[in-house]
Amino acid sequence: MATEYGQGYGHRYGHDGERRHRLPAALRAPFEGRSWREFGYILLSLPISILLFTYAVTMVSLGAGLLVTFLGIPVLAAGLAGCRGLGSLERARARGLLGLEVAEPEPLRMRKPGAMAWMGAVLKSGTSWRHLLYAVLHFPWAVFSFVVAVNFWAYGWALLTYPLWFWVFPMYGGQGGLQLYGDEHHQIYLDNPFEITVTALIGLLFTLATPWILRALTLVDRLLVRGLLGPSRLATRVVELESDRGVVVDTAAADLRRIERDLHDGAQARLVALAMDLGLAKEKLAEDPQTAARMVDEAHGEVKTALQELRDLARGIHPAVLTDRGLDAALSAVASRCTVPVQVEVDLAERPAPAIEGIAYFTVSELLQNISKHSRATHASVDVWRVEDRLMLQVMDDGVGGADVSAGSGLTGLAGRLDAVDGILVVDSPAGGPTRVTAELPWRG
Template sequence: MLLAPVRGRVWRELLYLLVGLPLSTLYFGLAVAGLSAGAGLLLTFVGVPVLAGVLAMCRGFGHVERARVRGLLRVPVGDPAPVRPAKRPLPAGEPAPVRAGKPAAGGPAPKHGPAVGAPSTVRAAKPEVAAGEPSAGYPAEPGVPAGDPAPGYAAEPGSAAGAPSTVRAAKPEVAAGGPSAGYGYAAEAGEPVGGPSPDPAARHGVAAVVGALLKSGSAWRHVLYSVVHFPWAVFSFCLALTLWSYGWSMLLYPLWFWVFPAFTDRPGLQLFQNGDYTFYLDSPLAIGAASALGLGFTLLTPWVVRGLVTVDRVMVTGLLGPSRLDERVSALESGRGVAADTAAADLRRIERDLHDGAQARLAALAVDLGLAKEKLAEDPRAAARLVDEAHGEVKIALQELRDLARGIHPAVLTDRGLDAALSSVAARCAVPVRVQVDLPDRPAPAVEGIAYATVSELLEDVGRHTGARSARVDVWRSGGRLRIRVADDGRGSGAPAGLAERLDAVDGVLAVDSVDGRGTRVTAELPWRARHA
């Protein structure tokens, strides 16, 4: 506490308050003058763009204030949502933009092709092939009858069976940098070729931008801040400067009181005068008392300043920061990206498991059956042995497919719920697991699936990495949340990578309590949604 007056944080906060008064005076004067001029000119319609200009100007003031708060107060204040003009309606008779490969309302299905204005990279179309002949320059693909288009290539409509067919690339891949790179969207009507213009006024017109500013709640909050902050800035400036100057001047009074007798006809600082009686701070006792009082004010000033900037912080975050709706939209956009990444990773995992597991075994099965067919006449015993080996491969492939299907969404979860499904997962775990599910009814299928996947991943981590001798799974409902707790007595570890992000994408929470040698307790929460009949 004694070092508080000389800490850097206090000086930054004091500087914030001192600089705030001239800036707030500028904001207040320009905002009030602009609002008055705009309101007075509304009858001539000139006031509408004037008001929009005032709103844009106040949003600029908000940028300055947020930068001051981040730099001097070290508070991470987010930017509000940008002003987005509404899209202009399409002219009458102009077709609406559609996804590549999907027909517009009432129109024919378009052929796949590159987006307007964007170069596209397509698979080379195979040349025309006659029935029974392999493609020129292309070897015949196994399993594809001669004359049929190869997999991944669609025959042109109208080609007769057995006749030469013209094949084309099934799907284009839009090159990066186009207006719809990676998604196959056609460019929107009204957008310049090569991508949308970064200038909102160029895309939507000045009137649309003006209308968006006037309807922006964030812009009006910036105006409110410019008006309301001025009286508070005056009060904060006066109080902080008075306490700071009085405290330090009195604290250091023993070092400069000699100025009075040396350069004036007074023995010290005059405290008060009552008629002929005048009291000066010139005796050692009075000088010491003044210094002690200054020390008290000096120690008090940092806390007063901190209280003043706390009010400023609340005003900036509440009026100049993003609204709750903006934060919610941002969180949903981030969660949507995580969900998309998770789905893509799951698809890659399923493809890899099929390719390395069941597909390889089925290929070996085909080879074994082919050899058995060749040896059936000349060596029946060898053929029987090959058929027996193929039978074993079939069983293993079926088990791998069954395990893969169970990992995606087990049938027991759909039929009997979380209790039975988690008990099945616990039975396959490498360590003994005790499962207790206390739910009044079954949650929504999506919540059940996420809870099942979370517990499966946590138990797999327990069996592989913790060295635990036992584990416990508890699932219960608390208010509007579904809570999951997985605890083990292993050597301590964290949660699997990416699990917290996947739960956050569905408004879930993950907490890990891990101590070396004392085990790990992972608690997950999911929003509860009841199952509809």
């Protein structure tokens, strides 16, 4: 469906978009919706910033002045709460006109309900004070950006369209045109074709430059909104760590369930059958020694099979070769079990932290399993190296491609595992191949 939609979209809109974009970006900018939205954002910023500044300064000054009495605390808390509410409107305005998506800041943390607890939470919240700081800082910037934007916009379009309304001056003003200079003896007007043309060209330059000036001005607004009205870096990091902790817990639980299932369905079931066979052999030992000997021999084979299954299970938990000899030997052992030829190159002068080493091993193992099962490749390669404080892994194959992290496959879980330790998984797998999967992990040696 996604492919069909993409092809249909290109078929329906590709040629029109090509014609529409044949005009250079510098010439399109004055007529684009983005420029008009940014201009509207700057125009609205002045009255809104006046409201914000007035409210913030009034409430904080009143609250600070009344701190000698108990009334100062609720007034100050109400002022900060109002700044938080107005900050929500500012985030909505930035989202609607600038396309800036800013997450809601962290909510108030109250240990118990009640008015006093609420006032304490508001006053202790760094988010509240950052909203107040935004109300104070945004006012002078809004005044500056309003003046610059309106002047450039107005003068640009006025000068550009001067040849169209030049007739207004001689017909209704009794003058020769726009006046550049005038005193008791001399007056200079823009009234001949050459001067009118030069004026329009200057207006064109102003008009073409205005959208880029607006983007530079609104860039500061974006920084203010994102930095002061969004969640703090610490709060964002806490949310990420909580999410990563959930991923780690879920992954560990899934691994335990897999181990329990493998033990129950594999080695445990085989050992139960082995015990039953040995019991039968013991009963037949006196009356039919040959049958008992054959059953013991079969049981011996079952013991070997059970031991191999336990070794495979232990290798799946944490292979001994990884602990003893490191990634180079462990990945070479994994590659030898892959159904396609795999070239392994590990360029590490020292070993990373054991936890990171284990994640790297299982990442490559799962990627090679995917190659064996789905890629239809004839050759694959594994490269491991270090870049400063990051461990880099890259697995490539010449198969059919089409791997997608967002498709809910095993790559999704693998990306979650890497993200839990501040790692990154990047998949480049166009249809028809080749596939290149790059993983980046912290070194933590």
